[in-house]
Each structure stands twice: as C-alpha cells, then as structure tokens.
Amino acid sequence: MDSVEGYVRRYALDRLLSPELLDALGSWGRGPGELIIRAGDPVRDIHFFVEGLAKVYSTMENGQRLLAAFYRPFDVFGEAELFSPQGYTLSVEAMSESFCLSLPVAAIRKTAERNGRLFMYLCYRMGAKLAERVVAESINLRYPVESRLASYLFAATDAAGWILGRDDLGEIADFLGSSYRQLARVVRGLRDEGILERTRGRIRVLDRPRLERLAGDLYLRPGMQLSPQRFLEMNIP
Amino acid sequence: MDSVEGYVRRYALDRLLSPELLDALGSWGRGPGELIIRAGDPVRDIHFFVEGLAKVYSTMENGQRLLAAFYRPFDVFGEAELFSPQGYTLSVEAMSESFCLSLPVAAIRKTAERNGRLFMYLCYRMGAKLAERVVAESINLRYPVESRLASYLFAATDAAGWILGRDDLGEIADFLGSSYRQLARVVRGLRDEGILERTRGRIRVLDRPRLERLAGDLYLRPGMQLSPQRFLEMNIP
DNA sequence: CATACAATAGGCCATATGTCCTATCTTGCG
DNA sequence: CGCAAGATAGGACATATGGCCTATTGTATG
Structure with a gap:
C-alpha cells in the first residue's frame, strides 16, 4: 500500500x-x-x-x-x-x-x-x-455451467490453486446464474477428471492449464x- | 424525414x-x-x-x-x-x-x-x-427462450402485430441465442395459446398484453x- | 464433549434445450 | 405448370439444468 x-x-x-x-x-x-x-x-x-x-x-x-x-x-x-x-x-x-x-x-x-x-x-x-x-x-448465454465455473476459478484462484475471497459453493452458483445442484455436479465432474480437488469443503485447482481450456475465456x-x-x-x- | x-x-x-x-x-x-x-x-x-x-x-x-x-x-x-x-x-x-x-x-x-x-x-x-x-x-441468462422470444416480439412488431424487418425464424433463433428447433417449439406453444398466429410462415402477434406478461421486460x-x-x-x- | 446449524454430497425425476432427421410447404423461375 | 432451393413443422432422442429430498460432514457454541 x-x-x-x-x-x-x-x-x-x-x-x-x-x-x-x-x-x-x-x-x-x-x-x-x-x-x-x-x-x-x-x-x-x-x-x-x-x-x-x-x-x-x-x-x-x-x-x-x-x-x-x-x-x-x-x-x-x-x-x-x-x-x-x-x-x-x-x-x-x-x-x-x-x-x-x-x-x-x-x-x-x-x-x-x-x-x-x-x-x-x-x-x-x-x-x-x-x-x-x-x-x-x-x-454466459451459450456456454455450459462447466465453462463458466472454469472461468470463475481461473480468475479467482491464487497461484497455489485456492479460491480467493470467502465464497462457498452456494454463493458461486448464485454468481454464475446456476443452481447449487448443477454446480455440485459440475464440481464433481472436474474433480473426477483431476482438474481440482476438494479438501474439507474447500475447492483447490490442481490443473490450471486444463481449466483454462475449459473456460470460455470469460473474465480477465x-x-x-x-x-x-x-x-x-x-x-x- | x-x-x-x-x-x-x-x-x-x-x-x-x-x-x-x-x-x-x-x-x-x-x-x-x-x-x-x-x-x-x-x-x-x-x-x-x-x-x-x-x-x-x-x-x-x-x-x-x-x-x-x-x-x-x-x-x-x-x-x-x-x-x-x-x-x-x-x-x-x-x-x-x-x-x-x-x-x-x-x-x-x-x-x-x-x-x-x-x-x-x-x-x-x-x-x-x-x-x-x-x-x-x-x-437472458435466467429466463427461458419463451420469455426472450416474447421480449423480442414485443419490441419488434408493429401495431397490427407484424414483425418489423425481414427476419425468419432461423434469424430470430440466432439472435436469441437459441436453436431453431427450440424456437419452433416455443412458437407452436404460443400459437396453441392464441397469443400469436402463423400465416404463410409469417408470425403475427394477436394478444399483446399476454405477450408482455411473458416477456422478461428485456428490451426497450x-x-x-x-x-x-x-x-x-x-x-x- | 454434545448439540445445532450450515454446508456438502448425491439420488431421483421433470423440464428446457440441442442435435439429427424427415416430411411438407412456399416461392421463384424456366 | 412443374421443379428446385429454401423455409417450416415436427418426431426421436440425448444432454444440461433445476427442484426436491435425504444423508453426511464440518463447525460453532454452550
């Protein structure tokens, strides 16, 4: 500062x-x-x-x-x-x-x-x-929630992969214009593919390059x- | 002019x-x-x-x-x-x-x-x-195609209900970010409810008040x- | 530590929408 | 008139998503 x-x-x-x-x-x-x-x-x-x-x-x-x-x-x-x-x-x-x-x-x-x-x-x-x-x-209109989540995570995680700010899944679903249910499904999909992991409820991005390819290049x-x-x-x- | x-x-x-x-x-x-x-x-x-x-x-x-x-x-x-x-x-x-x-x-x-x-x-x-x-x-993100079509028609038809411009259903689907197929389904739904009619491929709005209620108040x-x-x-x- | 509340995980089903395909209808043109 | 190209109508099926519900987990608080 x-x-x-x-x-x-x-x-x-x-x-x-x-x-x-x-x-x-x-x-x-x-x-x-x-x-x-x-x-x-x-x-x-x-x-x-x-x-x-x-x-x-x-x-x-x-x-x-x-x-x-x-x-x-x-x-x-x-x-x-x-x-x-x-x-x-x-x-x-x-x-x-x-x-x-x-x-x-x-x-x-x-x-x-x-x-x-x-x-x-x-x-x-x-x-x-x-x-x-x-x-x-x-x-936003043409890409699935998966892409939008990927964009969000790509823009809102630090170098170690942790999400900045204090949003839980519910907040993120809200921000993305999705339902909690659908977001949870998508998160599981990304986890199964090894792109991210969930530790004690926290999302952590593991494979940033793959995430970027999923992202519709939305934010930032x-x-x-x-x-x-x-x-x-x-x-x- | x-x-x-x-x-x-x-x-x-x-x-x-x-x-x-x-x-x-x-x-x-x-x-x-x-x-x-x-x-x-x-x-x-x-x-x-x-x-x-x-x-x-x-x-x-x-x-x-x-x-x-x-x-x-x-x-x-x-x-x-x-x-x-x-x-x-x-x-x-x-x-x-x-x-x-x-x-x-x-x-x-x-x-x-x-x-x-x-x-x-x-x-x-x-x-x-x-x-x-x-x-x-x-x-756009949260309303179904029906609402978006209603908004479109509400804004783009003249007093008699005819669409201004020369867009066919394909063009409108494109503009609304929908598929032709889905738009055709929605048009049929509105026709069945008497909100519009189709004469020789042309759409004409019959019930403007009901259309407005369907519209998400998007345009204009x-x-x-x-x-x-x-x-x-x-x-x- | 025990309980209560919030967040997470996921099953189940309905709806909205997309893709593919075929039949029908319109219209311009020879 | 009759055909060809384009537009329309709609069936069949798959996917994306939402809503509802239940079980589990994590955490704050007494």
Whole structure:
C-alpha cells in the first residue's frame, strides 16, 4: 500500500484531474469480503481502484446475483452512475486487501468544464467495459455451467490453486446464474477428471492449464486496457 | 424525414457540439434490413440516430449472433469505440426507414478540448447502456427462450402485430441465442395459446398484453433516457 | 464433549434445450 | 405448370439444468 500521492503519481492522475479534483481525492481500503460499493446506495463518489482484486455483480429483485467481472488496478468504479439519479447499479466486493481513491461527484460536476480529460478517459473506459459486457454476455448465454465455473476459478484462484475471497459453493452458483445442484455436479465432474480437488469443503485447482481450456475465456481478458497515462499519450496530442 | 438542421434543432445538438463539429456533421439513411454499422469496420464516425428503429447485435467467431438491444431515436451508435483501435464491436441494422447524422472521429479528436459537453453526454449515455446491459444479461441468462422470444416480439412488431424487418425464424433463433428447433417449439406453444398466429410462415402477434406478461421486460425499457437537451438542462448549470 | 446449524454430497425425476432427421410447404423461375 | 432451393413443422432422442429430498460432514457454541 502506498500513499495517495504515490498512487496519483503511479497512475498519472495529476495529468487526468484538475488541481481542485486532486485536492478532493479521498482514500480508503477494504478487506476480503467487504463491499467497496453497495448497489442501490446513492452515488456520492467515483472510485479509482488502485490496489487489490475485486469482483463486480448485480443483484436482482429476488435476491439472485450475477457476476459481471473481476477487476484489478488500475480501474474505475461507479463512473457509469455519474449522471444517474438511481444509485449504484452494481456491487463491488473486495476479494483481497484493496485500496481506492474516491472522487466526489459533486466536485466533478462543479469543475466539469476544466476536466475534459477525465470525461474522455471515462468514455474510453466505459466503451471498453461495454465491449467486455457483450463478450461476457455471449459466453454466459451459450456456454455450459462447466465453462463458466472454469472461468470463475481461473480468475479467482491464487497461484497455489485456492479460491480467493470467502465464497462457498452456494454463493458461486448464485454468481454464475446456476443452481447449487448443477454446480455440485459440475464440481464433481472436474474433480473426477483431476482438474481440482476438494479438501474439507474447500475447492483447490490442481490443473490450471486444463481449466483454462475449459473456460470460455470469460473474465480477465488481459492487457486490453490502458492506464490513464498511456491513454493520454495516445489520445492527447 | 427532416433536414440536418431540423434534427440539430430538434435534439439541441447545437448545444452539445462546438461549431466545428456541427459543420462536420454528415447525414445518411438506411432502409429495413440494411446495416447502419458493420461490426469490425474501422471506426470513422460516431452516429446520432434520429429516425427509425434499429437492432444491435454482436457476432461471434463461429458466425452466431446475439441480440443486444433495440434502439429508437434519440440515440448514439459507435461511441463505445471512439477510443478503440479495434473497429466497431457491434452491428447495427435498420428495421425500418432510418436516418443518422454522422460525426467523424477525427473531427472529435481535433476539437476534444472544446467539446467537453459531448464527452459528458457520452459518459451519461454509456453509463446508462452499461446498466441496461447488466439487466439484459441477467434476464437472458435466467429466463427461458419463451420469455426472450416474447421480449423480442414485443419490441419488434408493429401495431397490427407484424414483425418489423425481414427476419425468419432461423434469424430470430440466432439472435436469441437459441436453436431453431427450440424456437419452433416455443412458437407452436404460443400459437396453441392464441397469443400469436402463423400465416404463410409469417408470425403475427394477436394478444399483446399476454405477450408482455411473458416477456422478461428485456428490451426497450421506456422513458429512462434523456435527450441531449434534457441532459444539459439537468447537468449544466 | 454434545448439540445445532450450515454446508456438502448425491439420488431421483421433470423440464428446457440441442442435435439429427424427415416430411411438407412456399416461392421463384424456366 | 412443374421443379428446385429454401423455409417450416415436427418426431426421436440425448444432454444440461433445476427442484426436491435425504444423508453426511464440518463447525460453532454452550
């Protein structure tokens, strides 16, 4: 973990934000399992995600959830709701020790005229997120639960194969839009094939390469994303 | 159909765009079944959709498609790819006589510093589209083909119940992420219940209220969208 | 340690959907 | 008119998935 100034430098936020906005930056951390954003809460800030691993999901009226994506730094949360009076659409949950810089929406609105670069970056980032959603949607709809579980495990396990965060099978079924029953079947199938093992109720991935081949390449498509610095270099003459 | 100036006035584009960008506006129309945007084409313009009905879909490597949304004026197409070097992500197809104003990306980049309002509006619109995608995704994943077909028909039929555009059952199955076989079964079910009829291969909706109840409320959620004018009024002091 | 509760494991059956195949129907064209 | 290509209708069967239920295991708590 670094200081606010350290993160500002690391991600060139001083080239993205006007001085007033730099002054308005707050900062805070969350531990595994804690919420960074709760869907439905009023939108007071947008958040720059600078440290950790987070998952993003929606919650339907009946309480069912659906995993949207995993995010790693650098990224932005809550920007989609910048002009929405409805509150946050998605919940964001830390899966490891995480750290954010927050920027009050009120400050953004007040200084909008002087922060064209921020809006350009947000346009870039939201455009990319839209494209990601389309890919994820196609895959979610057409691939079996096995592929979706493989994607989930591929993105959400550490090097030793243990799942990050504290989700049990029920939670994972929920996130994947599957039933507990079906997920249990699929887990057994993967276990029988030696791709993972279950020790005291915990899932551990044994054969990461094979898991990747099963995964529909859903989450965490790597390297497609520009930091603010690279974005500015490529788009501001 | 109106003149470019007429549309500019109608949607207050002169308050959204700098004079250089207003001058750079082009215009063109498309008939039913014609493409407004072809996925993969290089991104030369963003498009303001001012007249007609259009559907937006993605195409996967294997040729399968997936319907993303139906759009009516006012809306923007191609803005998600404004900063993307990858070409358009989605295809947009006119379903009725349609008309667009196009704005060259090169002109936007050149005048970016003077067009903060455009970027703000695009942030607003993309944020809303992201939220829509999340809702559509949950519904697509958890609702049966029957609901998705109901949504499709609800959004894509005229007052007399005839389907707009020239899609046959095969195309619709493709768009809904279903098989032809399953879609045919579902169509028969709806026909047996008197919700629609089939005359010489054409589908016609008979009982729109019942169809709406079946639909997962997927496409065309109404009234949630601000024109540029209303957006500016609410967000620019 | 004993109990209670939550999570896991898996049987059983119904439904939704996909794949393959064949017959019928439409439509454009010679 | 009569044929050929494409679209539609539907049977037969396999797979994916969901819902319900029961037994077992793990864990927290008194």
